[in-house]
Amino acid sequence: MAVQISICRKTIHELSQQIDSKTRKLQKELPKNEFERKLDSISKICLNLSHTLASRQCHKLKRDNVTQRVKSSGETQLETSKRTRSRRFRRKEIQTACNTTKSAVVTIDCQLSAGETNLLSKGLNFCPKPRQVNAQKLSLDLNLFYRRLRLREFFADENGNNTTQETNDLHSNFKPKSSWNPPKAHCAPLESFISAIEEDVKTHTSAPDFRDNLNKTERQAIHELRKRDDIVIKPADKGSAIVAMGKQFYREEANRLLGNPQHYKLLILIHSRNHTKREKSHPKDSL
Template sequence: MNGCQKTFSALRKASDKLTRFKNHTKFLQLCKQSNSFPRSLVWKYKPPVADTNLQNECTSIIEETARQLQNRLIRHYKTLTETQLPDKIQYLNDRLKNQTNERLFRRMNRRIQQQITKTDENMKRCHKAKLLKIIPTQHDENNIVDASSIANCDSGKTQRRFDKNTRKINAHRRYRRNLKIRHSSRSNGLVVNLSDKQLDESATHLLGRGLGFCPKPKSLDTKGMVYDCATYTRKVRLLHYFSRQSDDIYNTDTTPDVLKQYKPTKKWTPKPGIDKSVDVYCSKILNEVYAYQPARFNSTVDNLTLQERAALNELKDNENIVITKADKGGALVVLNKTDYDKECRRQLNDTNFYEREDSDVTVSVIKSLIEHCNILYRHDVIDEATFDALCNIDDSKEAYFYILPKIHKLSQEQLYNHVIPPGRPICSHINSPYRQVALWLDSHRSRLLQGRTCARFYRISCPS
């Protein structure tokens, strides 16, 4: 099949080239009959003298050169269209017929004929526009140039389609067409709908892009842009400031490397004036951000179609479904909210793994962790820097529980009947009171298992 595709591609290119060369030959012959030349063959030169005889002589030389080039191109195109390309097309056609069956061969020939017709129409349209510029009135037997259209055609109207505004419009249309192609190629993700809601094609395409897809916002977040820009310039200044310091500064810090990332972040920023190049770079970035106009943002093309934007609003307002990713495979699963809550409660009611609390225990957990850290600090098990890092839990919040559907455990028949799959339970402890202690213990676990055979398997099963 790979050889068949290569032969079909070569045959299609050769047929397209033959059509183009035939149209070029007709166009040059029409120019020759009207004693005119295409603009690409005429040398645009005007002698810098006021002598009329010299100017006429230069014009005659340029016309004679253009005429010779025109005759040479006509002979070259005739050679290609009468001998070389037909032989090549016949050879490729016979080869393709031997490589495929009769039905597939007819289908491929039909596609090639459609392409030839489209190319022929485009070439005639393009040559007609060119002839309107170089030939005042010309009757054509092959319908490339229509005499009535030329007689009623205004030169200003002919050039209007080539002006700047029209080129912008055509470029915008091409961008929209390519954007639709990119959208259709991106939405290749698997969407498993186990809910009672029926998803149309636009909603399926939207969900197929994944949960990481970012739609274009309705308005520009100017404050967020300024904040992100200030954060970036601060990192640049810090990187330049500390790159100038000696290595002795870092050697005075007795805090282990694994605990430096758990220290409370500081908001100190080096003052301007240390390096002129850094100041110019940061100021230029800030000026460009401040000078950015919201009108430019509103004029950009939306990365969602109107149907996908409507589907997004509908899914966002629907409170009866839950959209989450699958446990394995990277698919997106749509569940009824009642079924999702039922599976979560089924797992949480298992007393072998979970214990019910009558009230929020976050405050008591924070007090208990601080007391244990004080005991370790008094017995010199941890230093002051580690103690401050472990006790930095004032802004903590309680952990939350969610599940990932295990659709890989269901058969095709069960998925078709909307059987609710079991869920993989996950307790997220991000920003919980246990986070700092867990990171500290994980750092010691990494150092203890470093260089051992079991370290790799432990890292896979218990990621940081």
């Protein structure tokens, strides 16, 4: 840039010398009135050209993010700033569904505050970000998850099917759960996957900054909805709306639907298939 500026200055100096020599030559050859008239026309043309060049220069400096500063000596200094990257084809911004779509909240026989309405509009599958992470609970859940993965891999056959046989014992649900863990070095890819999960969890839990996905009123609305026992919140049968109803209205509507004899019939005693099997096989236990 500095070399180009010096070349331009040199060229301008040479042109100015040529203009001065031409002007003196015309002054000698032409009469005084005609010379002044042509000199005025030439000065107007030069003024228009200077304005055009100045506007073009400002446009180029603005395009290239170049700032022009004047020194105390009168010289101009050009400073370039970092130019933003321009893309011919810009990437489309991908937004998550929780940020783009909001569910409609319908209230029936109840009242909700603005914070509660905004919170429910995020949907019933919305997960608030916890302010503090319980490290002990997180470690316990991760260990249980790793154990389930190792058990599935340990008892799987060549086709990937689980070889554990389910017993038909009626009292199998009352047996104590096993705490046996498969050996860790049994499957190297699985262990590398588990170690990658551990590193990923450490990096996310050790981050110092906390960015809440709820504002103050929505965070307060969570505690208020937990305390309220006079409403029932259900998803709508059709669409993505959330319905908040009064508990008394919900019970009356349920009793009205169940009390319709055209669709429902009152049974005195209900016997399920499993219940009858248990009574036949263990008559003493049913007493």
